[in-house]
Ligand SMILES: Cc1ncc(COP(=O)(O)OP(=O)(O)O)c(N)n1
């Protein structure tokens with residue numbers, strides 16, 4: 001049996017194979033998931049006209065669901081065309097039952113109208129919104145969002161969907177009249193932010209092609225596939241948008257007639273990724289790039305010890321590292337200031353070692369450290385302009401492609417990616433990247449060094465270094481080694497830097 005994650009698509013079949021189940025199958029293949037199908041309708045259509053929808057009997061839908069439950073249990077269910085009230089009611093019962101017993105996610109792409117015109121579903125509003133409390137993510141385009149909610153403003157649309165029971169709403173801007181296409185995701189969770197909601201906004205230039213039939217289905221199934229692969233919502237929508245851009249780009253300039261969207265490979269080409277439109281990025285968009293790390297040509301950063309005390313700094317400074325970070329936790333403000341001041345003084349005797357201070361950017365400026373390291377969640381409270389003006393270097397933590405792109409737009413001195421592996425040093429639940437995601441992120445890198453951090457032991461360091469990353473940051477691989485000098489040497493040997 002395949003060890004790929006399984007998603008189900010409960011959608012219609014399109015005889016021209018552009019949209020619906022055919023699009024979902026091809027998209028799932030691109031993202032490395034197995035797609036099982038429950039076909040709600042056999043539709044007759046081509047790229048010019050929509051002819052007919054032949055809804056599947058409930059008994060058949062039920063039979064197929066039961067067969068799949070026996071040995072193809074899904075991590076994520078993607079729903080597309082629901083052809084009538086009876087199907088909406090059946091879906092309500094299925095999702096209610098499954099969600100009560102299992103931890104599965106449900107992504108719904110509301111399909112009412114064919115893109116070539118023609119009504120595909122006769123389900124009335126009350127029935128088709130009845131199953132909304134069991135939907136985790138809905139992906140309407142602007143007009144679908146307006147038709148369902150009766151609102152024209154996207155914030156109000158998101159609120160209306162929330163009242164209908166859906167916590168994550170992605171409103172796709174592909175059909176807007178602008179030159180750009182902006183998707184907005186309202187993602188409500190129980191534990192994040194003041195009002196428990198994040199807004200992710202991704203924008204791309206319009207791509208000139210009419211080969212877009214099935215693009216909406218492909219976006220929703222790409223989101224479903226990414227969630228099944230363990231990506232967070234913000235990364236799933238970023239990858240799905242890059243996938244759509246890439247597929248549209250494959251048929252750039254074909255404007256003579258309407259054609260099928262082309263599902264290409266897993267997206268790694270940076271030119272296909274969207275711009276992140278975010279408060280932080282907008283606030284600091286005019287800042288010049290942060291100073292680079294002044295490495296000589298072909299010089300690598302190598303091993304980056306992250307340590308929690310002056311004692312450790314004194315031990316490691318003589319060991320010829322290109323970079324060290326002082327990460328002070330659980331200390332009084334007076335101690336923190338005294339230690340940062342002392343650290344900067346000590347580092348003066350080691351001009352080849354760049355001293356970064358974690359979090360305390362004002363003290364780093366006051367005492368003239370080489371650089372500061374700022375976490376994603378601290379970015380909003382940090383005056384990046386002040387750091388930039390003071391000439392300090394800036395490192396930013398990122399956890400996945402959304403944050404990576406956001407941070408890269410700020411042009412810092414380096415980007416950190418973590419946690420690569422589970423680590424006992426910090427709670428990184430839900431944010432473990434793995435070596436494969438690190439490799440994907442490196443393909444998005446501009447001319448800014450990338451540091452990998454999190455759970456990197458001596459044994460794991462070679463596989464991380466082989467990705468081509470510029471630096472490996474470690475805490476316990478050095479601080480908990482029985483012989484920290486020997487451990488430092490072994491790690492430096494793996495990177496070939498500082499030996
Ligand atoms: C090189 C490097 N990468 C990531 C981190 C983590 O920083 P942050 O997100 O600010 O979290 P804390 O270190 O404050 O727990 C880092 N310190 N260094």
Ligand SMILES: Cc1ncsc1CCOP(=O)(O)O
Pocket residue numbers: 306418419422423424425426428453454455456473474475476477
């Ligand atoms: C500070 C930090 N940020 C992301 S993972 C991590 C801890 C890294 O520690 P270790 O190298 O011991 O896993």
